Amino acid sequence: MKRLTTLALACLATSASAQEAPPEQPRKVLAIFAHPDDEVFVAPALANAARQGDEITLVLATSGDMGPGVSDFEPGEQLAEARREEARCSARALGLTGTTFLDYGDGTLGETPRAGDSPARRLTADLATIIGEAQPDLIVTWGPDGGYGHGDHRMVHALVTQVVQAMDEGRPSLVYPGIRKGTLPPIPQMQSWAETDPTLLPIRHQYDEADLVAARAAIGCHATQFDEASRAQIADLFHATIWQGSVHFREAFPASPRAVEK
Template identity: 50%
Template sequence: MLAAAMIAALAAPPPTVTTEPVPQPLPQPRRTLDLPSPEVVVVLAHPDDELVFAPALPVMAREGLSIHLIFATDGDQGPGVSGMAPGADLAMKRRMEGFCSGMALRVDIVGPLALGDGTLGLRANDPQSAANRLAERLKPYLADAVTVITWGPDGGYGHADHRMVSAVVTQLVQAMPAEKRPRLLYPALINTPLPEPLASQGWATTAPDLATVRYRYTAADLAAANKAAQCHRTQFDDATRAMIVPGFDAAVWKGEVAFRLAF
């Protein structure tokens, strides 16, 4: 899940408007048309993780790419500002918030996998661990993908579930033969220095020369991202939701969402 303090720390000047989309093109699908597999698979730990690179998803959708977004957990231990107790009711609420965000970003939500918030790193080498169950469930979704997006090894700001999702997805992709291996992308924060509150929370940056995949977004893409942010009512109050996307636009993305290739 996103650190609420990260978002609260960002200023909210008017968003940058890019009049012409100039996305980094994705490779053409390597699958036949009769296979119902998506071109792009996004694997994240919790509903709201997608906000870190949200404008890139409607850019891809506008290119005609089909996108599946998979959350490993429902975020059932993260009540945010809701006042709800951790557990099944919160999980259902956050699951619905994830579906709402997916609709705004023009992606299909797959799941729920519901592996348990905060459990992905527990006894990871146990055959029945949440991490190994995640790996087994992901295999069919990744088999025909052209591009896969997940957290980088830093997990954004070191969150254990984020890091484990990254490790599991990377392990699966690196084992695939070259002719079937999808392109694996990690979101990259390249505009440094980060504002001091973000740096103090441990948010990791990526050297710009490594972030070779960039998606320039338009005002419409920012609007879609903002609509997605409004879905996560359990996690952020009204004022914070209103400035998530303008804040990221001004201090993090600065006109384009960056990714780095895993290998």
């Protein structure tokens, strides 16, 4: 029977004491994102959960073959393979169990989503298979804003949510990370990122220095996407502003059905 009770069991731990008490058996976690490097947004929480014994698989819908990033690669398979290797490097740095690549085209997930053979329909089927076979206790994916509005991010959010909400039994907990309003770094390129009222982000997954070290190493893997100076600074910038010792999440669905009063 899956541990699908409250936030304390089904979601990321909310206190240091909870994190120090190991679960009876490792939780199975799927971190489902659109591109290699998306995991950076929750990196210290993934590292901490892995250190606590959770078995975490990173699932990436696209291989990021369109970039552009900061490399000399032209869009295409060579860039895709470079980014797949960067994702493997990042997963190792964070202590994750493995990485699954679905290899949809970067930037294609929103194309004619109602068409019978659209990327969205095929990805929905793939996600249903992966989730059904893995039977995870917890899934982490983008929230509805997609971080900064990227179409692929938003489609992955929508499709993962669609699959999970349709499950009759064994439904895993589903959580979305968010940026608490007022914590955006004071740099121009992040001012368009979405913010969330802090009261809507009640789940705090605390991390420590070892997890921040792992996050730095994971970010350092993504050499095609960030220049050397940025790779050296992102984790500490997020630590000082967005994270501040905890990655913040909210639950997609209530723990139990709630009556709607007229």
